[in-house]
Amino acid sequence: MEFVLIAIAILVVALITGVGLLVGRGRRTMRLEDDAAAGTTLTRPRPTPTAPAPAPDQPDAVVPEAPPSVELPPATPEPGLVFDTPLPSAGRLVRLRSRLARSQSSLGRGLLTVLAREKLTEEDWEEVEETLLAADVGIAATTQIVERLRTQSMVLATASGADLRELLVNELTGVLGPDLDRTLGTERHEGRPGVVLVVGVNGAGKTTTVGKLARVLVGDGRSVILGAADTFRAAAADQLETWGERVGVLTVRGREGGDPAAVAFEAVRTGVEAEVDTVVVDTAGRLHTKSGLMDELGKVKRVVEKQAPVTEVLLVLDATTGQNGVVQARVFTEAVTVTGVVLTKLDGTAKGGIVVRVQQELGIPVKLIGLGEGADDLAPFEPRAFAEGLIGDM
Ligand SMILES: Nc1nc2c(ncn2[C@@H]2O[C@H](COP(=O)(O)OP(=O)(O)O)[C@@H](O)[C@H]2O)c(=O)[nH]1
Numbered sequence: 564m565e566f567v568l569i570a571i572a573i574l575v576v577a578l579i580t581g582v583g584l585l586v587g588r589g590r591r592t593m594r595l596e597d598d599a600a601a602g603t604t605l606t607r608p609r610p611t612p613t614a615p616a617p618a619p620d621q622p623d624a625v626v627p628e629a630p631p632s633v634e635l636p637p638a639t640p641e642p643g644l645v646f647d648t649p650l651p652s653a654g655r656l657v658r659l660r661s662r663l664a665r666s667q668s669s670l671g672r673g674l675l676t677v678l679a680r681e682k683l684t685e686e687d688w689e690e691v692e693e694t695l696l697a698a699d700v701g702i703a704a705t706t707q708i709v710e711r712l713r714t715q716s717m718v719l720a721t722a723s724g725a726d727l728r729e730l731l732v733n734e735l736t737g738v739l740g741p742d743l744d745r746t747l748g749t750e751r752h753e754g755r756p757g758v759v760l761v762v763g764v765n766g767a768g769k770t771t772t773v774g775k776l777a778r779v780l781v782g783d784g785r786s787v788i789l790g791a792a793d794t795f796r797a798a799a800a801d802q803l804e805t806w807g808e809r810v811g812v813l814t815v816r817g818r819e820g821g822d823p824a825a826v827a828f829e830a831v832r833t834g835v836e837a838e839v840d841t842v843v844v845d846t847a848g849r850l851h852t853k854s855g856l857m858d859e860l861g862k863v864k865r866v867v868e869k870q871a872p873v874t875e876v877l878l879v880l881d882a883t884t885g886q887n888g889v890v891q892a893r894v895f896t897e898a899v900t901v902t903g904v905v906l907t908k909l910d911g912t913a914k915g916g917i918v919v920r921v922q923q924e925l926g927i928p929v930k931l932i933g934l935g936e937g938a939d940d941l942a943p944f945e946p947r948a949f950a951e952g953l954i955g956d957m
């Protein structure tokens with residue numbers, strides 16, 4: 564009997580909280596059905612908010628049990644509601660270079676100190692090697708750098724501090740794949756929005772990256788819609804919606820525990836209809852079972868592609884997880900074709916060399932790096948600016 568009473572009490576509290584939240588949100592956002600009346604230009608009104616119902620026995624059937632709610636920012640912002648206008652992303656890495664201070668003090672300073680010695684002994688070279696390995700540069704790249712430096716040891720002997728620094732920056736840039744194509748596939752393609760799928764394990768920084776990326780795109784003058792396909796926790800969608808709201812970007816979300824593919828589908832469908840430039844889809848990162856993950860991500864991609872091709876699959880990796888992160892990354896590359904890596908939390912590690920290793924071991928270019936928790940702490944990856952950040956100034 565007591566159990567029944569407690570259950571009823573919990574239900575009542577949950578209902579009140581739910582209604583409260585809806586009303587609270589109603590002031591800032593709007594349901595799609597209302598958008599015609601409000602004259603919103605972000606999306607066009609449409610007769611039915613649900614996806615076309617495919618045969619239910621199809622494996623990829625998108626059956627939004629409860630249609631994802633699409634909340635539009637008001638056409639004219641409420642008085643006092645001001646959207647952030649982030650600066651364009653060009654040159655961001657140069658501005659954020661000092662965030663690599665931890666790597667800089669161990670890797671950069673370590674290398675410069677040894678190489679500045681008058682005559683380099685065998686032990687000195689071992690020290691150079693150890694310093695590179697400790698910064699997670701990886702064996703292959705370390706061997707390459709040391710060999711190239713040794714052939715230049717005559718030059719080293721007479722080099723000034725500035726020359727030495729220049730030499731090291733060049734060698735590091737060389738192993739960072741300066742010629743790799745790091746263009747983000749975010750552009751409209753054949754009359755449809757660019758679609759970016761963001762994948763990775765929990766806690767890697769996916770949602771944060773989607774939010775920061777939305778700001779980069781808005782800053783670069785693009786129109787964007789976000790899809791909260793991490794339906795596992797309602798908090799994940801709230802987190803994403805908050806990022807979107809700050810820059811006036813629409814977030815498409817579903818109900819907690821709903822089908823991620825249905826939300827992704829709806830986000831892209833809305834993006835196609837609204838003719839936006841880019842739809843960015845956040846996904847869940849539970850590594851419950853490898854096959855479960857593959858099935859889910861594979862399905863999200865296939866279902867989305869009924870609307871528009873996925874133009875970029877970004878794998879988000881936490882730079883502080885080292886080898887473990889690289890192993891996890893492989894699982895994702897087996898599930899979907901990853902086209903770019905985002906390395907987050909490079910501000911919190913002394914192992915900035917991980918960029919080199921991740922690229923060499925996965926064969927996928929690092930396209931963006933996270934250099935802090937701030938809203939604009941995501942930078943397009945530029946090998947030379949990064950190498951300069953790792954080495955630092957004399
Ligand atoms: N220092 C730092 N923290 C970051 C960075 N990127 C993400 N984070 C933090 O990592 C935590 C997990 O991020 P979240 O986006 O929720 O991860 P998700 O589970 O993959 O979606 C949050 O506390 C973020 O603020 C970064 O580049 N630097």
Ligand SMILES: [Mg+2]
Nearest residue numbers: 769770793799
């Ligand atoms: Mg998340």
